[in-house]
Amino acid sequence: MTEVPTVDRQLRRREQTRRRLIVAARELISAKGVAGLRIADITDTADVGRGSFYNHFASKEDLVDAVVRETIRDLAAQIVAGADESGDAAVAASAADRRFIRLAYDDVDDARLFVNLAHENIFEDSVGPFALRALEVGVASGRFTIPNLEMALIVLTGSALTLMRLILDGRxxxxxxxxxxxxxxxxxxxxxxxxxxIARLPL
Known part of the structure:
Protein backbone atom coordinates (compact mmCIF):
# COMPACT_ATOMS: atom_id res chain seq x y z
CA MET A 1 0.00 0.00 0.00
CA THR A 2 1.43 3.33 -1.11
CA GLU A 3 1.93 5.85 1.67
CA VAL A 4 0.71 9.40 1.07
CA PRO A 5 3.73 11.69 0.84
CA THR A 6 4.41 13.77 3.95
CA VAL A 7 4.28 16.99 1.92
CA ASP A 8 0.66 16.25 0.93
CA ARG A 9 -0.34 15.79 4.56
CA GLN A 10 1.40 19.04 5.47
CA LEU A 11 -0.39 20.91 2.70
CA ARG A 12 -3.74 19.51 3.82
CA ARG A 13 -3.12 20.49 7.43
CA ARG A 14 -2.00 23.94 6.37
CA GLU A 15 -5.17 24.44 4.33
CA GLN A 16 -7.31 23.13 7.20
CA THR A 17 -5.72 25.63 9.58
CA ARG A 18 -6.27 28.48 7.13
CA ARG A 19 -9.90 27.44 6.69
CA ARG A 20 -10.44 27.35 10.46
CA LEU A 21 -9.05 30.87 10.79
CA ILE A 22 -11.33 32.17 8.04
CA VAL A 23 -14.40 30.48 9.53
CA ALA A 24 -13.55 31.85 12.98
CA ALA A 25 -13.06 35.37 11.61
CA ARG A 26 -16.34 35.18 9.75
CA GLU A 27 -18.19 34.15 12.92
CA LEU A 28 -16.59 36.95 14.93
CA ILE A 29 -17.25 39.60 12.29
CA SER A 30 -20.90 38.52 12.13
CA ALA A 31 -21.14 38.87 15.91
CA LYS A 32 -19.00 41.94 16.61
CA GLY A 33 -18.01 43.64 13.37
CA VAL A 34 -14.51 44.37 12.11
CA ALA A 35 -13.71 47.00 14.72
CA GLY A 36 -14.02 44.47 17.53
CA LEU A 37 -11.99 41.80 15.76
CA ARG A 38 -8.83 40.73 17.63
CA ILE A 39 -6.24 38.21 16.49
CA ALA A 40 -6.26 36.52 19.90
CA ASP A 41 -10.01 36.00 19.66
CA ILE A 42 -9.65 34.60 16.15
CA THR A 43 -7.00 32.06 17.14
CA ASP A 44 -8.95 31.10 20.27
CA THR A 45 -12.12 30.55 18.26
CA ALA A 46 -10.23 28.59 15.61
CA ASP A 47 -8.38 26.66 18.34
CA VAL A 48 -4.98 27.27 16.77
CA GLY A 49 -1.79 28.83 18.10
CA ARG A 50 -1.12 32.53 17.56
CA GLY A 51 1.98 31.65 15.55
CA SER A 52 -0.20 29.70 13.12
CA PHE A 53 -2.07 32.89 12.30
CA TYR A 54 1.05 34.54 10.93
CA ASN A 55 1.88 31.47 8.87
CA HIS A 56 -1.19 32.31 6.79
CA PHE A 57 -1.90 36.02 7.15
CA ALA A 58 0.36 39.04 7.55
CA SER A 59 -2.27 40.99 9.51
CA LYS A 60 -5.87 41.08 10.65
CA GLU A 61 -6.65 43.11 7.53
CA ASP A 62 -5.33 40.33 5.30
CA LEU A 63 -7.61 37.84 7.01
CA VAL A 64 -10.63 40.12 6.70
CA ASP A 65 -9.89 40.50 3.00
CA ALA A 66 -9.81 36.69 2.67
CA VAL A 67 -13.18 36.44 4.41
CA VAL A 68 -14.58 38.97 1.96
CA ARG A 69 -13.13 37.26 -1.10
CA GLU A 70 -14.32 33.82 -0.11
CA THR A 71 -17.71 34.75 1.31
CA ILE A 72 -19.15 38.09 0.35
CA ARG A 73 -17.98 38.36 -3.24
CA ASP A 74 -19.01 34.78 -4.01
CA LEU A 75 -22.38 35.30 -2.37
CA ALA A 76 -22.98 38.59 -4.18
CA ALA A 77 -22.03 36.96 -7.48
CA GLN A 78 -24.45 34.08 -6.84
CA ILE A 79 -27.29 36.46 -6.01
CA VAL A 80 -26.79 38.42 -9.23
CA ALA A 81 -26.16 35.37 -11.42
CA GLY A 82 -29.28 33.60 -10.21
CA ALA A 83 -31.55 36.62 -10.29
CA ASP A 84 -33.16 36.36 -13.71
CA GLU A 85 -32.80 34.66 -17.07
CA SER A 86 -35.61 36.45 -18.91
CA GLY A 87 -33.42 39.24 -20.21
CA ASP A 88 -35.51 41.93 -18.50
CA ALA A 89 -33.16 44.20 -16.56
CA ALA A 90 -35.93 45.37 -14.23
CA VAL A 91 -36.89 41.80 -13.32
CA ALA A 92 -33.24 40.89 -12.77
CA ALA A 93 -32.56 43.94 -10.60
CA SER A 94 -35.69 43.34 -8.54
CA ALA A 95 -34.82 39.68 -7.95
CA ALA A 96 -31.22 40.49 -6.98
CA ASP A 97 -32.40 43.23 -4.61
CA ARG A 98 -34.93 40.93 -2.97
CA ARG A 99 -32.49 38.00 -2.66
CA PHE A 100 -29.95 40.28 -1.02
CA ILE A 101 -32.43 41.67 1.50
CA ARG A 102 -33.93 38.24 2.17
CA LEU A 103 -30.61 37.12 3.60
CA ALA A 104 -31.76 38.88 6.77
CA TYR A 105 -34.72 36.47 6.91
CA ASP A 106 -33.15 33.31 5.55
CA ASP A 107 -29.42 33.45 6.38
CA VAL A 108 -28.88 35.56 9.48
CA ASP A 109 -25.13 34.90 9.73
CA ASP A 110 -24.42 36.12 6.20
CA ALA A 111 -26.76 39.06 6.69
CA ARG A 112 -24.93 40.14 9.84
CA LEU A 113 -21.65 39.80 7.97
CA PHE A 114 -22.90 42.23 5.32
CA VAL A 115 -24.31 44.64 7.89
CA ASN A 116 -21.19 44.61 10.06
CA LEU A 117 -19.01 45.38 7.05
CA ALA A 118 -21.30 48.18 5.87
CA HIS A 119 -19.06 50.96 7.15
CA GLU A 120 -15.92 49.46 5.66
CA ASN A 121 -14.55 50.13 2.17
CA ILE A 122 -14.44 46.34 1.95
CA PHE A 123 -18.21 46.18 1.59
CA GLU A 124 -18.34 48.82 -1.13
CA ASP A 125 -15.50 47.19 -3.04
CA SER A 126 -17.12 43.76 -2.84
CA VAL A 127 -20.81 44.41 -3.45
CA GLY A 128 -20.75 47.77 -5.22
CA PRO A 129 -19.58 46.51 -8.64
CA PHE A 130 -22.41 43.97 -8.85
CA ALA A 131 -25.07 46.53 -7.92
CA LEU A 132 -23.59 49.13 -10.27
CA ARG A 133 -23.58 46.64 -13.14
CA ALA A 134 -27.29 45.91 -12.58
CA LEU A 135 -28.05 49.64 -12.76
CA GLU A 136 -25.92 50.11 -15.88
CA VAL A 137 -27.68 47.24 -17.66
CA GLY A 138 -31.03 48.75 -16.72
CA VAL A 139 -30.06 52.14 -18.14
CA ALA A 140 -28.52 50.67 -21.31
CA SER A 141 -31.66 48.61 -22.00
CA GLY A 142 -33.92 51.61 -21.48
CA ARG A 143 -35.66 50.07 -18.47
CA PHE A 144 -34.20 52.56 -15.98
CA THR A 145 -33.95 56.33 -16.10
CA ILE A 146 -31.15 57.26 -13.72
CA PRO A 147 -29.58 60.75 -13.95
CA ASN A 148 -26.69 59.89 -11.62
CA LEU A 149 -25.56 56.28 -11.25
CA GLU A 150 -23.27 56.99 -8.33
CA MET A 151 -26.06 58.56 -6.29
CA ALA A 152 -28.47 55.78 -7.26
CA LEU A 153 -25.93 53.20 -6.05
CA ILE A 154 -25.58 54.99 -2.70
CA VAL A 155 -29.36 55.08 -2.22
CA LEU A 156 -29.82 51.45 -3.30
CA THR A 157 -27.13 49.89 -1.11
CA GLY A 158 -27.68 52.23 1.83
CA SER A 159 -31.42 51.63 2.02
CA ALA A 160 -30.99 47.86 1.53
CA LEU A 161 -28.53 47.64 4.42
CA THR A 162 -30.72 49.79 6.65
CA LEU A 163 -33.66 47.53 5.91
CA MET A 164 -31.57 44.43 6.63
CA ARG A 165 -30.69 45.87 10.05
CA LEU A 166 -34.38 46.43 10.77
CA ILE A 167 -35.23 42.87 9.72
CA LEU A 168 -32.46 41.44 11.91
CA ASP A 169 -33.81 43.52 14.81
CA GLY A 170 -37.36 42.26 14.18
CA ARG A 171 -38.61 45.71 13.18
CA ILE A 198 -42.37 42.80 -10.94
CA ALA A 199 -41.51 43.13 -7.26
CA ARG A 200 -43.99 40.35 -6.47
CA LEU A 201 -42.78 37.79 -9.02
CA PRO A 202 -41.73 34.46 -7.47
CA LEU A 203 -38.02 34.20 -6.70
Whole structure:
Protein backbone atom coordinates (compact mmCIF):
# COMPACT_ATOMS: atom_id res chain seq x y z
CA MET A 1 0.00 0.00 0.00
CA THR A 2 1.43 3.33 -1.11
CA GLU A 3 1.93 5.85 1.67
CA VAL A 4 0.71 9.40 1.07
CA PRO A 5 3.73 11.69 0.84
CA THR A 6 4.41 13.77 3.95
CA VAL A 7 4.28 16.99 1.92
CA ASP A 8 0.66 16.25 0.93
CA ARG A 9 -0.34 15.79 4.56
CA GLN A 10 1.40 19.04 5.47
CA LEU A 11 -0.39 20.91 2.70
CA ARG A 12 -3.74 19.51 3.82
CA ARG A 13 -3.12 20.49 7.43
CA ARG A 14 -2.00 23.94 6.37
CA GLU A 15 -5.17 24.44 4.33
CA GLN A 16 -7.31 23.13 7.20
CA THR A 17 -5.72 25.63 9.58
CA ARG A 18 -6.27 28.48 7.13
CA ARG A 19 -9.90 27.44 6.69
CA ARG A 20 -10.44 27.35 10.46
CA LEU A 21 -9.05 30.87 10.79
CA ILE A 22 -11.33 32.17 8.04
CA VAL A 23 -14.40 30.48 9.53
CA ALA A 24 -13.55 31.85 12.98
CA ALA A 25 -13.06 35.37 11.61
CA ARG A 26 -16.34 35.18 9.75
CA GLU A 27 -18.19 34.15 12.92
CA LEU A 28 -16.59 36.95 14.93
CA ILE A 29 -17.25 39.60 12.29
CA SER A 30 -20.90 38.52 12.13
CA ALA A 31 -21.14 38.87 15.91
CA LYS A 32 -19.00 41.94 16.61
CA GLY A 33 -18.01 43.64 13.37
CA VAL A 34 -14.51 44.37 12.11
CA ALA A 35 -13.71 47.00 14.72
CA GLY A 36 -14.02 44.47 17.53
CA LEU A 37 -11.99 41.80 15.76
CA ARG A 38 -8.83 40.73 17.63
CA ILE A 39 -6.24 38.21 16.49
CA ALA A 40 -6.26 36.52 19.90
CA ASP A 41 -10.01 36.00 19.66
CA ILE A 42 -9.65 34.60 16.15
CA THR A 43 -7.00 32.06 17.14
CA ASP A 44 -8.95 31.10 20.27
CA THR A 45 -12.12 30.55 18.26
CA ALA A 46 -10.23 28.59 15.61
CA ASP A 47 -8.38 26.66 18.34
CA VAL A 48 -4.98 27.27 16.77
CA GLY A 49 -1.79 28.83 18.10
CA ARG A 50 -1.12 32.53 17.56
CA GLY A 51 1.98 31.65 15.55
CA SER A 52 -0.20 29.70 13.12
CA PHE A 53 -2.07 32.89 12.30
CA TYR A 54 1.05 34.54 10.93
CA ASN A 55 1.88 31.47 8.87
CA HIS A 56 -1.19 32.31 6.79
CA PHE A 57 -1.90 36.02 7.15
CA ALA A 58 0.36 39.04 7.55
CA SER A 59 -2.27 40.99 9.51
CA LYS A 60 -5.87 41.08 10.65
CA GLU A 61 -6.65 43.11 7.53
CA ASP A 62 -5.33 40.33 5.30
CA LEU A 63 -7.61 37.84 7.01
CA VAL A 64 -10.63 40.12 6.70
CA ASP A 65 -9.89 40.50 3.00
CA ALA A 66 -9.81 36.69 2.67
CA VAL A 67 -13.18 36.44 4.41
CA VAL A 68 -14.58 38.97 1.96
CA ARG A 69 -13.13 37.26 -1.10
CA GLU A 70 -14.32 33.82 -0.11
CA THR A 71 -17.71 34.75 1.31
CA ILE A 72 -19.15 38.09 0.35
CA ARG A 73 -17.98 38.36 -3.24
CA ASP A 74 -19.01 34.78 -4.01
CA LEU A 75 -22.38 35.30 -2.37
CA ALA A 76 -22.98 38.59 -4.18
CA ALA A 77 -22.03 36.96 -7.48
CA GLN A 78 -24.45 34.08 -6.84
CA ILE A 79 -27.29 36.46 -6.01
CA VAL A 80 -26.79 38.42 -9.23
CA ALA A 81 -26.16 35.37 -11.42
CA GLY A 82 -29.28 33.60 -10.21
CA ALA A 83 -31.55 36.62 -10.29
CA ASP A 84 -33.16 36.36 -13.71
CA GLU A 85 -32.80 34.66 -17.07
CA SER A 86 -35.61 36.45 -18.91
CA GLY A 87 -33.42 39.24 -20.21
CA ASP A 88 -35.51 41.93 -18.50
CA ALA A 89 -33.16 44.20 -16.56
CA ALA A 90 -35.93 45.37 -14.23
CA VAL A 91 -36.89 41.80 -13.32
CA ALA A 92 -33.24 40.89 -12.77
CA ALA A 93 -32.56 43.94 -10.60
CA SER A 94 -35.69 43.34 -8.54
CA ALA A 95 -34.82 39.68 -7.95
CA ALA A 96 -31.22 40.49 -6.98
CA ASP A 97 -32.40 43.23 -4.61
CA ARG A 98 -34.93 40.93 -2.97
CA ARG A 99 -32.49 38.00 -2.66
CA PHE A 100 -29.95 40.28 -1.02
CA ILE A 101 -32.43 41.67 1.50
CA ARG A 102 -33.93 38.24 2.17
CA LEU A 103 -30.61 37.12 3.60
CA ALA A 104 -31.76 38.88 6.77
CA TYR A 105 -34.72 36.47 6.91
CA ASP A 106 -33.15 33.31 5.55
CA ASP A 107 -29.42 33.45 6.38
CA VAL A 108 -28.88 35.56 9.48
CA ASP A 109 -25.13 34.90 9.73
CA ASP A 110 -24.42 36.12 6.20
CA ALA A 111 -26.76 39.06 6.69
CA ARG A 112 -24.93 40.14 9.84
CA LEU A 113 -21.65 39.80 7.97
CA PHE A 114 -22.90 42.23 5.32
CA VAL A 115 -24.31 44.64 7.89
CA ASN A 116 -21.19 44.61 10.06
CA LEU A 117 -19.01 45.38 7.05
CA ALA A 118 -21.30 48.18 5.87
CA HIS A 119 -19.06 50.96 7.15
CA GLU A 120 -15.92 49.46 5.66
CA ASN A 121 -14.55 50.13 2.17
CA ILE A 122 -14.44 46.34 1.95
CA PHE A 123 -18.21 46.18 1.59
CA GLU A 124 -18.34 48.82 -1.13
CA ASP A 125 -15.50 47.19 -3.04
CA SER A 126 -17.12 43.76 -2.84
CA VAL A 127 -20.81 44.41 -3.45
CA GLY A 128 -20.75 47.77 -5.22
CA PRO A 129 -19.58 46.51 -8.64
CA PHE A 130 -22.41 43.97 -8.85
CA ALA A 131 -25.07 46.53 -7.92
CA LEU A 132 -23.59 49.13 -10.27
CA ARG A 133 -23.58 46.64 -13.14
CA ALA A 134 -27.29 45.91 -12.58
CA LEU A 135 -28.05 49.64 -12.76
CA GLU A 136 -25.92 50.11 -15.88
CA VAL A 137 -27.68 47.24 -17.66
CA GLY A 138 -31.03 48.75 -16.72
CA VAL A 139 -30.06 52.14 -18.14
CA ALA A 140 -28.52 50.67 -21.31
CA SER A 141 -31.66 48.61 -22.00
CA GLY A 142 -33.92 51.61 -21.48
CA ARG A 143 -35.66 50.07 -18.47
CA PHE A 144 -34.20 52.56 -15.98
CA THR A 145 -33.95 56.33 -16.10
CA ILE A 146 -31.15 57.26 -13.72
CA PRO A 147 -29.58 60.75 -13.95
CA ASN A 148 -26.69 59.89 -11.62
CA LEU A 149 -25.56 56.28 -11.25
CA GLU A 150 -23.27 56.99 -8.33
CA MET A 151 -26.06 58.56 -6.29
CA ALA A 152 -28.47 55.78 -7.26
CA LEU A 153 -25.93 53.20 -6.05
CA ILE A 154 -25.58 54.99 -2.70
CA VAL A 155 -29.36 55.08 -2.22
CA LEU A 156 -29.82 51.45 -3.30
CA THR A 157 -27.13 49.89 -1.11
CA GLY A 158 -27.68 52.23 1.83
CA SER A 159 -31.42 51.63 2.02
CA ALA A 160 -30.99 47.86 1.53
CA LEU A 161 -28.53 47.64 4.42
CA THR A 162 -30.72 49.79 6.65
CA LEU A 163 -33.66 47.53 5.91
CA MET A 164 -31.57 44.43 6.63
CA ARG A 165 -30.69 45.87 10.05
CA LEU A 166 -34.38 46.43 10.77
CA ILE A 167 -35.23 42.87 9.72
CA LEU A 168 -32.46 41.44 11.91
CA ASP A 169 -33.81 43.52 14.81
CA GLY A 170 -37.36 42.26 14.18
CA ARG A 171 -38.61 45.71 13.18
CA UNK A 172 -39.63 45.10 9.56
CA UNK A 173 -42.58 43.27 7.95
CA UNK A 174 -42.20 39.83 6.37
CA UNK A 175 -42.50 41.30 2.85
CA UNK A 176 -39.98 44.10 3.33
CA UNK A 177 -37.91 42.78 0.40
CA UNK A 178 -40.91 43.16 -1.93
CA UNK A 179 -41.65 46.68 -0.73
CA UNK A 180 -38.02 47.73 -1.14
CA UNK A 181 -37.75 46.31 -4.66
CA UNK A 182 -40.98 48.06 -5.67
CA UNK A 183 -39.75 51.39 -4.29
CA UNK A 184 -36.38 51.07 -6.04
CA UNK A 185 -37.93 50.16 -9.40
CA UNK A 186 -40.28 53.13 -9.17
CA UNK A 187 -37.40 55.44 -8.27
CA UNK A 188 -35.49 54.18 -11.32
CA UNK A 189 -38.34 55.07 -13.65
CA UNK A 190 -40.35 51.86 -13.93
CA UNK A 191 -44.10 52.68 -14.03
CA UNK A 192 -45.73 52.16 -10.63
CA UNK A 193 -48.14 49.39 -11.69
CA UNK A 194 -45.36 47.47 -13.43
CA UNK A 195 -42.99 47.93 -10.49
CA UNK A 196 -45.71 46.56 -8.20
CA UNK A 197 -46.09 43.45 -10.40
CA ILE A 198 -42.37 42.80 -10.94
CA ALA A 199 -41.51 43.13 -7.26
CA ARG A 200 -43.99 40.35 -6.47
CA LEU A 201 -42.78 37.79 -9.02
CA PRO A 202 -41.73 34.46 -7.47
CA LEU A 203 -38.02 34.20 -6.70
Missing amino acids: APADADVLHAEAMLTMFGVPAEEAHR
